[in-house]
Amino acid sequence: MKKMVAPSLLAADFSNLSKDIEIVNQSEADWFHLDIMDGVFVPNISFGIPVVEAVKKHAQKPLDVHLMIVQPEKYITAFRDAGADLLNVHYEASPHLHRTVQEIHNAGMKAGVTINPHTPVALLEDIIEMVDLVLIMSVNPGFGGQKFIEHTFHRVEQLRNLINKKNSKALIEVDGGVSTDNSAQLYEAGADVLVSGSFIFKSDDPVQTISELKK
Numbered sequence: 001m002k003k004m005v006a007p008s009l010l011a012a013d014f015s016n017l018s019k020d021i022e023i024v025n026q027s028e029a030d031w032f033h034l035d036i037m038d039g040v041f042v043p044n045i046s047f048g049i050p051v052v053e054a055v056k057k058h059a060q061k062p063l064d065v066h067l068m069i070v071q072p073e074k075y076i077t078a079f080r081d082a083g084a085d086l087l088n089v090h091y092e093a094s095p096h097l098h099r100t101v102q103e104i105h106n107a108g109m110k111a112g113v114t115i116n117p118h119t120p121v122a123l124l125e126d127i128i129e130m131v132d133l134v135l136i137m138s139v140n141p142g143f144g145g146q147k148f149i150e151h152t153f154h155r156v157e158q159l160r161n162l163i164n165k166k167n168s169k170a171l172i173e174v175d176g177g178v179s180t181d182n183s184a185q186l187y188e189a190g191a192d193v194l195v196s197g198s199f200i201f202k203s204d205d206p207v208q209t210i211s212e213l214k215k
């Protein structure tokens with residue numbers, strides 16, 4: 001497994017975002033994770049395209065953008081132009097997922113598919129060879145600072161088995177309630193990338209916390 005970390009800016013200080021971006025730049029983090037919420041697909045609104053553009057100006061690492069929005073296919077080129085390197089769309093919001101993944105690739109980005117905690121991993125069987133990443137939500141999406149759902153370990157193992165069976169190159173990413181209480185077990189179950197927000201940005205030393213999450 002790769003043991004990558006993608007700090008979620010949802011937990012950053014929005015009144016001083018460039019300071020937290022610099023912390024991630026200086027750390028061992030691999031990507032920036034940006035959570036886009038529309039108040040329809042999830043019961044919360046976060047930030048949108050202008051903030052992604054602003055982050056891109058300062059970020060020295062790839063932008064992993066997680067769209068928690070309805071009709072994500074409408075905004076593929078807009079997020080590409082804003083600076084997304086990897087675009088994650090929800091399985092549950094994408095009735096034409098195969099086409100949407102193709103369009104993300106055609107726009108020049110890596111394509112990720114995200115599944116909510118109740119969505120069976122097996123539903124990815126016919127798309128897994130096409131995608132660059134699967135994001136398993138380990139909380140119900142919409143808010144930072146929630147409790148990690150323990151059943152996630154089993155879901156990561158199921159996904160690892162599916163990826164191996166299909167000879168897919170997809171990375172496994174996990175998001176929600178991630179901390180050093182579960183990071184080692186997640187990597188052991190087969191995760192490649194861990195997203196973490198509150199645990200990093202509410203800690204006394206975020207750079208050190210990021211290093212600890214990679215162990």
Ligand SMILES: O=C(CO)[C@H](O)[C@H](O)COP(=O)(O)O
Binds near residue numbers: 033
């Ligand atoms: O996608 C998200 C919420 O929908 C956040 O990225 C996720 O919850 C990370 O926050 P935390 O580490 O604080 O749980």
